[in-house]
Amino acid sequence: MNEGQIQKIVIIGAGRLASHLGLSFFKQGLEIVQVYNRTPEKAGKLASRIGAACTDNIAELNLHADIYFLAVSDSVIGEIASRLRLNKKLVVHASGTMGMDVLAPISSNFGVFYPVQTFLLNRKINFRKVPICIEANSESIELKLEFLAKKLSRNVCFLNSEKRRYLHLGAVFASNFTNFLYTITEDILISNNVPLELLEPLIFQTAMNVKHGNLFQNQTGPALRGDKKVLDKHCEMLAKHPDYLEIYNLITSKIIKHKMLHGEL
Amino acid sequence: MNEGQIQKIVIIGAGRLASHLGLSFFKQGLEIVQVYNRTPEKAGKLASRIGAACTDNIAELNLHADIYFLAVSDSVIGEIASRLRLNKKLVVHASGTMGMDVLAPISSNFGVFYPVQTFLLNRKINFRKVPICIEANSESIELKLEFLAKKLSRNVCFLNSEKRRYLHLGAVFASNFTNFLYTITEDILISNNVPLELLEPLIFQTAMNVKHGNLFQNQTGPALRGDKKVLDKHCEMLAKHPDYLEIYNLITSKIIKHKMLHGEL
Numbered sequence: 184m185n186e187g188q189i190q191k192i193v194i195i196g197a198g199r200l201a202s203h204l205g206l207s208f209f210k211q212g213l214e215i216v217q218v219y220n221r222t223p224e225k226a227g228k229l230a231s232r233i234g235a236a237c238t239d240n241i242a243e244l245n246l247h248a249d250i251y252f253l254a255v256s257d258s259v260i261g262e263i264a265s266r267l268r269l270n271k272k273l274v275v276h277a278s279g280t281m282g283m284d285v286l287a288p289i290s291s292n293f294g295v296f297y298p299v300q301t302f303l304l305n306r307k308i309n310f311r312k313v314p315i316c317i318e319a320n321s322e323s324i325e326l327k328l329e330f331l332a333k334k335l336s337r338n339v340c341f342l343n344s345e346k347r348r349y350l351h352l353g354a355v356f357a358s359n360f361t362n363f364l365y366t367i368t369e370d371i372l373i374s375n376n377v378p379l380e381l382l383e384p385l386i387f388q389t390a391m392n393v394k395h396g397n398l399f400q401n402q403t404g405p406a407l408r409g410d411k412k413v414l415d416k417h418c419e420m421l422a423k424h425p426d427y428l429e430i431y432n433l434i435t436s437k438i439i440k441h442k443m444l445h446g447e448l
Numbered sequence: 449m450n451e452g453q454i455q456k457i458v459i460i461g462a463g464r465l466a467s468h469l470g471l472s473f474f475k476q477g478l479e480i481v482q483v484y485n486r487t488p489e490k491a492g493k494l495a496s497r498i499g500a501a502c503t504d505n506i507a508e509l510n511l512h513a514d515i516y517f518l519a520v521s522d523s524v525i526g527e528i529a530s531r532l533r534l535n536k537k538l539v540v541h542a543s544g545t546m547g548m549d550v551l552a553p554i555s556s557n558f559g560v561f562y563p564v565q566t567f568l569l570n571r572k573i574n575f576r577k578v579p580i581c582i583e584a585n586s587e588s589i590e591l592k593l594e595f596l597a598k599k600l601s602r603n604v605c606f607l608n609s610e611k612r613r614y615l616h617l618g619a620v621f622a623s624n625f626t627n628f629l630y631t632i633t634e635d636i637l638i639s640n641n642v643p644l645e646l647l648e649p650l651i652f653q654t655a656m657n658v659k660h661g662n663l664f665q666n667q668t669g670p671a672l673r674g675d676k677k678v679l680d681k682h683c684e685m686l687a688k689h690p691d692y693l694e695i696y697n698l699i700t701s702k703i704i705k706h707k708m709l710h711g712e713l
Contacts, residue, residue: 257678280670280678300650301668303657314646340646349640350647352682353633356692357647358654359669360699361626365654366663366706368618375614381579381605382615382622383658385565389623389630390655392568393648398631403566404624405545413522413545417617426702427621433698434625437691441631 189273189331193217193248194235195263197225199302200277201254202232207310209233211334217245241267250275250331251289252296257281264288273324279351282344283318294319294328297347298336301358310335316342316350367427399441406438454538454596458482458513459500460528462490464567465542466519467497472575474498476599482510506532515540515596516554517561522546529553538589544616547609548583559584559593562612563601566623575600581607581615632692664706671703 192213194205197220205215215235220226223239230237238244241263244251251269253260253276260276267274269290276286277296286293295318300308315332317339319325325341332339342350365386372379392401405413414435421428457478459470462485470480480500485491488504495502503509506528509516516534518525518541525541532539534555541551542561551558560583565573580597582604584590590606597604607615630651637644657666670678679700686693 256673257675280681299646301653301657301666303666303668306657306660308653312649314649316646338649342642342646346640346642348681348685349636350642352685353637353642353644353647354650355669355671355682356629356636356696357633358650359667359671359703360629360695361651362654362657362663362666362668363699363703363706364621364625364629365658366667368622369661369663371614371621372618375611377607377611377615377618379618379658379661381564381581381607382618384577384579384603385619385623386626386655386658387652388573389566389627390651392566392571392627393630393644393651395571396634396644398627398634401566401568401627402624402631403568403627404620406620406624408521410522416545416613417620420613420617426705430625430698430702431621433695434628437695438624438628440691441628 189249189327190214191216191248192250192252193219193245194229194252194254195219195244196252196254196259197222197229198254198256199304200298201252202229202304203302203308203310204252204254204277204298205229205233205235207335213334216248219244246272249273252277253286260285273327275319275328279354280348282348283320284344287320292320292324294324295344295347296328296332297342299350299354301362311337314338314340316340316347318343318347364430367430371424371427399445402438402442404438406435407442409439454514454592455479456481456513457515457517458484458510459494459517459519460484460509461517461519461524462487462494463519463521464569465563466517467494467569468567468573468575469517469519469542469563470494470498470500472600478599481513484509511537514538517542518551525550538592540593544619545613547613548585549609552585557585557589559589560609560612561593561597562607564615564619566627576602579603579605581605581612583608583612629695632695636689636692664710667703667707669703671700672707674704 192215194201215233217236218226218230219238226237251274257278267289272290273292274286274290275294275296283295297316299314313336315336317328369379457480459466480498482501483491483495484503491502516539522543532554537555538557539551539555540559540561548560562581564579578601580601582593634644
């Protein structure tokens with residue numbers, strides 16, 4: 184075994200990301216020595232699933248791990264960084280938006296370990312396919328993190344804080360906003376007794392088409408065709424849903440504008 | 449062979465939908481006797497791929513087919529309906545928004561054959577998984593269309609014009625608008641030298657999560673968390689893209705409102 188290799192992990196946080204990461208590390212034979220969460224029940228629940236000790240007191244953090252994982256929401260990272268001191272111990276966060284340097288007060292060795300995926304409770308994720316974006320404040324730490332990430336995923340890359348921020352912004356459009364459009368769709372269909380299942384193949388195909396790039400080429404529908412009759416009819420059908428109508432009108436107008444500025448193909 | 453079974457098909461239109469349908473029928477051993485398109489080159493191109501004759505003159509339509517497929521855009525359906533007279537010949541359209549009755553002037557036997565998918569040029573589609581929604585003005589025609597649809601797809605259902613219209617409206621949100629969000633994502637990433645591939649697993653997973661229903665439960669991200677710091681940072685990053693910023697702000701505000709009104713889970 185490589186002397187510098189990461190074996191012992193402390194996980195700070197016990198939410199969705201912490202749970203998915205903890206379980207995946209555990210399955211790969213890594214030792215999760217401790218789970219910290221300010222709510223003891225949450226810490227205990229995750230800890231018991233991955234053979235770890237647990238604490239709700241940050242002063243009781245196990246100081247003999249190889250890596251400290253801040254798998255908490257962005258606002259909490261700053262708060263913990265103001266209190267936690269780990270000298271030279273390797274500390275990482277898993278945030279898309281926070282820069283790496285927020286960790287500098289905690290230790291002289293720090294980095295980022297950002298899995299690009301949406302993690303839901305009680306849903307299994309195949310980590311082999313999840314891209315993990317790595318950044319570190321030294322080359323040796325970068326190599327350590329790469330080695331660790333490759334135990335979980337086939338898809339590991341280096342990305343600096345600036346690029347990671349844009350990746351995360353893209354993820355908001357491509358996943359958070361998309362899911363909200365799915366939510367609107369579900370509401371429209373259910374309230375008209377149309378099964379959502381009928382749209383699943385279309386939704387998957389639309390997502391699959393992303394593979395080919397040049398995505399405005401994949402644009403279809405009444406906005407692109409400038410089919411005013413259909414657009415008017417849709418507005419009429421959305422009259423009872425002013426919030427959906429606003430989104431419909433805005434995105435429609437932007438598709439029309441995009442076509443005008445950039446052409447259809 | 450069932451006496452009433454559809455064997456000979458005339459396709460009116462030669463665009464993306466007409467091509468995908470024509471090729472799929474051809475592969476299933478059905479006979480496409482003729483392709484009509486007002487542009488002779490287009491008619492000829494599709495016809496030559498599926499062993500059919502072709503014409504650009506609607507007065508020369510072959511009158512000995514079992515079914516006449518209007519695979520043209522919505523605006524053209526009405527125009528053709530005002531000119532074409534087929535007596536008792538079965539005529540169908542493939543539109544999500546047009547009611548079935550638009551075909552009544554053409555023939556006394558008519559219906560709808562609506563495949564719920566986005567069809568792109570030069571992209572193969574596995575028709576077995578494409579839901580086909582059927583409607584007809586008599587039960588015997590409905591059965592004929594069902595028999596025909598089942599040759600292409602495992603997923604055939606009956607849906608009246610009203611429900612089909614809502615299904616199509618849902619498809620605009622879940623596919624057209626979603627693809628435009630992907631287009632925005634691609635632009636943001638490419639202009640910052642971040643590979644779009646990094647988001648593919650997230651995009652697929654987000655689409656896959658639709659299977660479980662209750663889709664606002666799948667909502668994640670800064671809008672849902674009400675993470676003002678991240679939201680402000682994203683707005684700052686989008687300053688050079690006022691169109692994207694408008695969409696960002698609108699959808700963000702609607703996610704926040706939806707959570708307020710309906711709760712997170």
